[in-house]
Amino acid sequence: MVRLNYDVIVVGGGPAGMAAAITCARAGLDTILLERGRFAGAKNLFGGVVYTASVLSLVPDLFSASRLPFERPVTEEGWWILSQDGVVKITHTNATLRESPPRAFTAFRAKFDAWLAKQAQKAGVLVVPKVRVIDLLIKDNFVCGVQTDRTASWDDHRPAQVKAPVVILAEGVNRILSIKAGLVPRDFSPKEVALSVKEVLQLPKGELESRFGLQKDTGLAVELLGEASLGLPGTGFLYTNTSCLSLGVGLFLIDYATHNIKPYALLEHLKRHPVLAPLLAEAETLEYGAHLIPEWGFFGLAKLCGNGVLAVGDAVGLVNPLFREGTNLAIYSGILAGKAAIYAHKKGNFGYHTLRLYEEALKDSYIYQDLRYFRKLKTFLQQNKSFFQTYPYLLNEVLHLYLTAQGRAKQEVFKEICQLIRKQRGVTGLLGDFVRAMKFLKGW
Amino acid sequence: MAARALPEVNIDDKVFTLKYYVDEQKSHLSLRDPGLCLKCAQKPCLSFCPVGVYRLDAQGQVVVGYQACVECGSCRVACPLHNIKWDYPRGGYGVAYKFG
Numbered sequence: 327m328v329r330l331n332y333d334v335i336v337v338g339g340g341p342a343g344m345a346a347a348i349t350c351a352r353a354g355l356d357t358i359l360l361e362r363g364r365f366a367g368a369k370n371l372f373g374g375v376v377y378t379a380s381v382l383s384l385v386p387d388l389f390s391a392s393r394l395p396f397e398r399p400v401t402e403e404g405w406w407i408l409s410q411d412g413v414v415k416i417t418h419t420n421a422t423l424r425e426s427p428p429r430a431f432t433a434f435r436a437k438f439d440a441w442l443a444k445q446a447q448k449a450g451v452l453v454v455p456k457v458r459v460i461d462l463l464i465k466d467n468f469v470c471g472v473q474t475d476r477t478a479s480w481d482d483h484r485p486a487q488v489k490a491p492v493v494i495l496a497e498g499v500n501r502i503l504s505i506k507a508g509l510v511p512r513d514f515s516p517k518e519v520a521l522s523v524k525e526v527l528q529l530p531k532g533e534l535e536s537r538f539g540l541q542k543d544t545g546l547a548v549e550l551l552g553e554a555s556l557g558l559p560g561t562g563f564l565y566t567n568t569s570c571l572s573l574g575v576g577l578f579l580i581d582y583a584t585h586n587i588k589p590y591a592l593l594e595h596l597k598r599h600p601v602l603a604p605l606l607a608e609a610e611t612l613e614y615g616a617h618l619i620p621e622w623g624f625f626g627l628a629k630l631c632g633n634g635v636l637a638v639g640d641a642v643g644l645v646n647p648l649f650r651e652g653t654n655l656a657i658y659s660g661i662l663a664g665k666a667a668i669y670a671h672k673k674g675n676f677g678y679h680t681l682r683l684y685e686e687a688l689k690d691s692y693i694y695q696d697l698r699y700f701r702k703l704k705t706f707l708q709q710n711k712s713f714f715q716t717y718p719y720l721l722n723e724v725l726h727l728y729l730t731a732q733g734r735a736k737q738e739v740f741k742e743i744c745q746l747i748r749k750q751r752g753v754t755g756l757l758g759d760f761v762r763a764m765k766f767l768k769g770w
Numbered sequence: 771m772a773a774r775a776l777p778e779v780n781i782d783d784k785v786f787t788l789k790y791y792v793d794e795q796k797s798h799l800s801l802r803d804p805g806l807c808l809k810c811a812q813k814p815c816l817s818f819c820p821v822g823v824y825r826l827d828a829q830g831q832v833v834v835g836y837q838a839c840v841e842c843g844s845c846r847v848a849c850p851l852h853n854i855k856w857d858y859p860r861g862g863y864g865v866a867y868k869f870g
């Protein structure tokens with residue numbers, strides 16, 4: 327590190343940090359981004375689907391690039407609801423989803439984040455990988471810089487300190503520095519995060535297209551429910567990339583501990599599911615990996631800023647698991663935080679009351695509205711077990727009875743279906759679940 | 771949850787697909803008090819760690835194979851006795867995803 331004073335320091339080179347840094351640098355602020363990985367993206371893993379609109383809001387000339395940082399367009403989406411040996415598939419596609427440019431793409435973080443880093447460099451950001459921020463410099467209640475794990479120079483072995491009047495924390499789900507900055511009172515608990523594992527699977531040449539019915543410019547992204555999570559709150563996912571698949575599954579961290587579930591055994595169980603196994607035949611694992619997802623939601627939300635400091639993306643907890651939003655919220659929050667940093671530099675004041683511009687903008691946005699709206703999601707999922715434990719299996723059984731009813735008196739079949747529902751959930755249970763689901767969806 | 775026998779998986783085969791730059795000088799993970807693990811009945815770290823960093827040795831003591839860690843942060847919060855001293859590896863070290 328050559329120089330040690332900047333206008334803005336961004337900690338973390340994921341989409342949130344890159345968005346913040348790019349926004350600041352484009353406004354002429356002297357911006358440094360510190361990333362602990364060997365390159366931006368090296369430490370990151372997601373499903374994953376990125377939404378074009380969010381990338382365009384940061385890189386408007388995205389489609390003028392000769393090579394896009396994505397895999398396949400997502401043209402068909404939905405759910406595969408698994409029982410122990412069967413599936414009910416609900417997926418959707420239409421002409422709009424196949425229009426160009428696609429509204430969403432599958433991607434890999436090691437490539438996407440590294441591409442964002444290139445955009446950041448083009449915008450004038452000094453991107454410094456292989457540097458970990460170990461502490462914040464705090465003076466008179468103001469965050470005024472960071473302490474890194476690099477030595478200051480060849481002959482000065484003390485850890486280098488980098489100073490700036492604004493520090494943007496984009497450290498991701500393990501919000502260690504945010505706690506140090508006083509933005510969150512405590513660490514998260516194992517009930518407040520999901521742990522996901524994923525494999526990138528290479529199929530024999532041409533098999534991806536033939537097994538999933540894909541053309542060159544179409545792609546499938548489905549969430550896997552029911553048996554994927556063993557009937558526990560959680561989901562799996564299957565996304566098609568250019569020439570390979572991303573397959574993963576996640577549960578609340580607490581549930582691995584409580585039920586003694588090994589994440590990789592859970593994933594292997596999914597791979598051997600009778601519906602998935604033939605789709606994955608002869609697949610070779612190119613890479614395995616794991617990552618946490620913040621699910622603390624509205625009630626566990628961090629303070630968004632303080633004196634000289636702003637927090638963005640996963641560090642705050644900006645994800646919406648129901649709608650698979652995370653990278654886009656990271657980018658939007660990064661841009662908003664960047665704008666607040668620019669405003670603070672214009673005013674020459676870096677206190678909370680100036681940086682609050684970010685808090686206000688985020689609170690006005692759909693991101694915050696959604697967080698509020700879904701504030702009871704985690705509790706809802708953890709308390710209404712039947713949505714994972716009963717309905718996926720019941721749905722499979724009911725449909726099976728209906729679809730194999732030929733040659734039988736239909737009244738008898740319907741009676742059997744009703745009995746099945748009564749036995750597995752009961753009429754009161756069913757009605758209760760319905761009311762609770764409606765209440766939840768109405769945001770009560 | 772209905773009881774299911776999940777398949778046995780050799781996690782080393784999965785870890786083998788990952789690229790690491792191991793910091794040979796310093797482990798970023800350690801047990802604060804190895805003796806405390808003997809009092810931990812369930813030992814959830816043996817389950818939840820996605821790469822099997824925590825294992826039992828022949829004497830039944832928990833050992834930490836930090837080299838395989840993918841830095842997810844789970845053991846930072848899920849050890850019931852808060853017996854794991856957790857840190858990220860030094861900048862540039864640890865896992866480096868090729869895909870992610």
Ligand SMILES: Cc1cc2nc3c(=O)[nH]c(=O)nc-3n(C[C@H](O)[C@H](O)[C@H](O)COP(=O)(O)OP(=O)(O)OC[C@H]3O[C@@H](n4cnc5c(N)ncnc54)[C@H](O)[C@@H]3O)c2cc1C
Pocket residue numbers: 337338339340341342343360361362363366367369370371372373374375376377457458459460496497498499503522523524574576617618619638639640641644645650651652653654656
């Ligand atoms: C399994 C899984 C599937 C997902 N699927 C999707 C999906 O399909 N679509 C979607 O939109 N979102 C998805 N998400 C969510 C999405 O990945 C995140 O919301 C998003 O990456 C958050 O971006 P971020 O920049 O806030 O954090 P991160 O991407 O986690 O970036 C944080 C960065 O900070 C660095 N860092 C941390 N601490 C330090 C430090 N002390 N010093 C220096 N650097 C540091 C890290 O190395 C990392 O590069 C998924 C997540 C997971 C885990």
Ligand code: SF4
Pocket residue numbers: 801806807808810812813814815816824832848849850851852853854
């Ligand atoms: S969970 Fe914690 S205390 Fe228990 S065995 Fe593992 S490291 Fe030791």
Ligand code: SF4
Pocket residue numbers: 799818819820821822823824838839840841842843844845846
């Ligand atoms: S951080 Fe994650 S991968 Fe590393 S040892 Fe802990 S649980 Fe295992």
